[in-house]
Amino acid sequence: PVAVALRVVGAGIGRTGTYSLKVALERLLGGRCHHMAEVLVDVDRQLELWAPAIRGESTDWENVFAGFVAAVDFPAAAFVQEIREAFPGCLVVLSTRAADEWYRSAASTIFQFDTQHESSPFQAVWNEWLGVTPDEFDDRDRMTAAFERHNEAIRASVPADRLIDWTVADGWEPLCERLGVPVPAEPFPLTNTAAEFRAQNGLEDVETG
Secondary structure, three states: OOOOOOOEEEOOOOOOOHHHHHHHHHHHHOOEEEOHHHHHHOHHHHHHHHHHHHOOOOOOHHHHOOOEEEEOOOOHHHHHHHHHHHOOOOEEEEEOOOHHHHHHHHHOOHHHHHHHOOOOHHHHHHHHHHOOOHHHOOOHHHHHHHHHHHHHHHHHHOOHHHEEEEOHHHOHHHHHHHHOOOOOOOOOOOOOOHHHHHHHHOOOOOOOO
């Protein structure tokens, strides 16, 4: 792949509109955006690329993101500080939503999926990143606290001039303003709903209260 500098890294936890953000950034930047979807397409290759980072070792981030202009969602979001050091000019987009809304969506999607993949090295990193274990996924208070703790840590550690604090409802404008690109005429992409995620991954509907 042609060498390109990563322009955006997403710090948001899954189920905060990260796939919509991926699609939007690809539209705005004219290149590929890394997302957990890329990992699932080729787990073995991605695990090989991410292995040094997972072990806490020096990582060739240009190789990890070869051919990508942006990266959002896990696993990139778990290594925001390391990625910022490798690409000091990149913007950080913290995608968020109300904590209770996030929990309802996550409990019916990624928490079920994660429980099915507990043995994956990626899953171990996800758990360590948020300071939780799979047996705590049913604990709404603990999980929403982890969610809010992560978001506050990003806000505290990333300089304001490099951070976009963003929700899907904010749409194109904040992204376009900071990236210096025109606002597209089409509606902002809304993709990968909880129902779509469950259907794509063969998950049962669940009642999260």
